[in-house]
Amino acid sequence: MSKALLIIDIQNDYFQGGAMELHGSEEASIAAREILDKFRTEQQPVLFVQHIASTDSSFFKPNTFGVEIRENIKPLENEVIITKQYPNSFRDTELLSILKKHGIKELVICGMMTHMCVDSTVRAAYDLGFNNTLIHDACATKSQEFKSILVMPDKVQASYMAAIHGTFAKVMSSQDFLVS
Numbered sequence: 092m093s094k095a096l097l098i099i100d101i102q103n104d105y106f107q108g109g110a111m112e113l114h115g116s117e118e119a120s121i122a123a124r125e126i127l128d129k130f131r132t133e134q135q136p137v138l139f140v141q142h143i144a145s146t147d148s149s150f151f152k153p154n155t156f157g158v159e160i161r162e163n164i165k166p167l168e169n170e171v172i173i174t175k176q177y178p179n180s181f182r183d184t185e186l187l188s189i190l191k192k193h194g195i196k197e198l199v200i201c202g203m204m205t206h207m208c209v210d211s212t213v214r215a216a217y218d219l220g221f222n223n224t225l226i227h228d229a230c231a232t233k234s235q236e237f238k239s240i241l242v243m244p245d246k247v248q249a250s251y252m253a254a255i256h257g258t259f260a261k262v263m264s265s266q267d268f269l270v271s
Contacts (some may be wrong), residue, residue, distance in 0.1 A: 095136035095195045097216075098123060099180055099202025099209055101164055102141060104157030105231065110150035113203055113231040114244035120161050122229035122265040123201045127164055129269060136193060138171045138186070139164075142208065145176045178211035187219060197222045199268070200260070201229030205251050213260050223260035226268055227252050 101120050104110045113119075130137050143158055144151040151158045166172055175184050190198075198221050202209050209230050216223050232251070235242045242250075256262035263271075 093136075093194045094197040094199065095138055095190065095193070096126060096130040097138050097140065097180070097198050097200045097202075097212070098127065098164060099140045099200065099212055100142045100204070101161045101202055102151065102157065103159050103161060104150040104155075105203045106161065110152075110157050111233075113233050115248075116203065116231040119201070119203065119229050119231040120163055122226065124163050125265050125269060126199065126201060126226055126229055130199075131167075136171075136195065137166070138173060138189065139166045140173050140175055140180045140184075140186070140202070140208075140212075143174050143176065178208045179215045180208065180212040181215045181219065190221070195221075197224070199224045199226065201226040201265075203231045205230045205232035206235060206247050210251055210255065213255055217259040224268065225252070225255055225260040225262045226265050227262050228264050 101123055105113045105116045139160060141160055142151045143153055171189060173184050173186050181187050198216055200213055200223055213223055213225055232244050232247045234244050235247050252262050
């Protein structure tokens with residue numbers, strides 16, 4: 092079974108000083124880098140997803156520093172960058188055709204925001220027949236509010252990982268993945 096690493100939206104706007112700062116983004120990018128290093132060392136495929144806003148969004152505006160992929164995980168020349176405008180990385184992109192072309196059946200996924208683009212992409216990948224591994228500490232999110240109840244980022248992260256684990260993906264830590 093052919094495997095690829097999919098890194099979703101690890102972009103500058105999600106970091107300190109960015110337009111949509113996430114909780115734990117720096118730590119998540121460091122964990123993602125460790126996974127990226129493993130894939131590069133083993134010469135396995137790596138695909139990056141970059142969200143570029145098409146509307147009057149407050150973040151990921153075209154031609155800004157915030158839209159750029161974070162420096163510590165910058166793609167190499169031979170690595171694929173897929174641009175998207177929706178949370179689901181498969182929607183209106185070439186992602187599925189690239190994966191099919193290369194016979195990829197298994198995805199290792201990390202990225203940002205857990206509750207939005209990561210969740211949407213993992214569930215879509217499952218629906219499309221991929222076997223998914225989601226690296227929980229290589230993902231970041233932010234607090235959410237519902238009916239005047241503030242849900243802190245660690246609870247948002249735990250809730251989404253709990254909902255994804257088992258059916259949609261095997262959820263594991265970067266360290267567990269690196270030794271597996």
